[in-house]
Amino acid sequence: MARKLSILVVVALVFGLLSGAAFAEQVRVGLVLSEGGLGDQSFNDAAFRGLLRAEQELGIYKSYVEPFDISEMEDHQRFFADAGMDLVIAIGFTHESAMYAVAEDYPDVRFAIVDTVVDMPNVASLVFEEHEGSFLVGVVAGLMTESDVVGFVGGMEVPLIRKFQVGFEEGVKYVNPNAQVLVGYVGDFNDPGRGKEMAISQSERGADIIYHAAGGTGLGVIEAASERGFYAIGVDSDQDHLAPGTVLTSMVKAVDLAVYEVIKSVVDGTYTAGVRSFGIADGGVGTSEFRFTKDVIPQSVLDAVADAKAKIIAGEIVVTDPTK
């Protein structure tokens, strides 16, 4: 049903697009979301915000589709490429293998993929410097901890998640060399029960601030924090509202920015294929705005974060990227 509907939506949009294309030199953008779909309050919603912003500010023609599962990715990419889109954007690493196939078949269409690298002459790979953003929340944790023990809970021990861990550890040690960072991997991105137990176990060993990079599993970390009275640090999107006051800050990845920027590059005629990395300097990664924790975080900590930010941008601090 969902699939039929999604096809219907696409057909309707394409008809709209063909009629629209007749009287304007509009840039046409097709966005294929990841299987999480709209409403995830994270990746997909952020990507969609970027698309909407481009529509408003740049006057592009937009079309989008929410795939139901990974096996559909190729169909949707192909459909947009075939419909003569100027740019086809795919969200998430689950699009990777499909994009290799489709980009090869449509060498004249421009593609973009978020969060992974597809090495093709017509694909822009939009990735993030998660280790740099994690360094900043590490600075917050290192200064805010009273026990000098902080924790990190990862989903699965894969290279991407290691980036979060290493950046966080370096950030903590940078401001607080005596602090100890407990590291635990749950082995699953969708098991909040185990996430909670892992966080409890770390808090019993003295951790008073725990950073998670664990998707759905991380919600258990936040739950444990609000129940046991320690701080959590969110990830990917601004998770501060999930437990106001308990989530100290979040390491935010600006997927909306990446989507907007790549659309803008097509509109401006500056689009280039290859890897484009979004880091601290361009606002691609960073802390949340401390909406609920302004009262507990002293100005000195905020200053230290700003200082670390400036030094990373200036190249005075080089955060280790374990994937390189």
Place this chain on the structure above:
Amino acid sequence: MWDIIKLLLNTTVFAATLRMATPLMFTAIGGIYSERSGVVNIGLEGMMLIGAFAAVAVSYFTGSAWLGFLGAILAGALMGFIHGVASIKYRANQVVSGTAINIFAGGLTVYLQRLIFNMAGVSPAVPRINDVTIPLISKIPWIGPIIGKQNPLVYLALLTVVISHIVIFKTVWGLRLRSVGEHPRAADSVGINVYKTRYVAVTISGALAGAGGAYLSIAHLSRFVEGMTAGRGFIALAAVIFGKWNPLGALGASLFFGYADALQMRLQEIGIPTQLVQMLPYILTMIALAGFIGRAVAPKASGEPYVKEG
């Protein structure tokens, strides 16, 4: 070394063990009812997931976590009944029917989550069943920190184990249940309604799996996350076999799995490689199944549809 021994006997490990074992206890006991009646229930995982979702949905709309728990039991029971209809009335292959329920549950919960909460992946936080402190017991050294302050559902799970043991082995209905699972033809010939007994058993099975799911979503946590049962239904199934289709055995198996899980998290923190440590529960299971518990004998008619003659 001393560190590890201290860890093995740490009260916080045992408290975590109980928390991790509770959803397994409910679900494994459910599995026992079903299998004892002769219906294999591989759909426990899906029934847990539906229960976890129903608990959050009902808790969200009524504001009462206990009504949510009731909702989970009813939703689980309904799924159990559906499995019953497929495997008892229509004599479908029970493994296929159970697998269908697992796949169905995965899709349905995602769909309803979007429909009801307009959110993907995660539900909003809902009222949960809070932990309770038992006045005298919580003061006892060593025992207190373990069982003195737990979630009411933890105690309820333990109670379910005891009651189920009595029901299955000390009551007339329990005798009928077992006879239906061992030799349905003989049971039928002495006037036991095989179909009805099996329907009741598989419905109870779903209800308990629903309760296990509810523990995860509204007792341990306070929200639903897609796929949050993360294979616990299958671990519960292993606990059924491990526990030799016996409620006290399943209790032991659930505690064992819970202990292994609680331990692996703490072993990671003292620097043992994660991949190795995460295998621990499964390795222990294989060792145990391979020799320690002896031969596990399933109810004879388990998995076989019964066709009434005449």
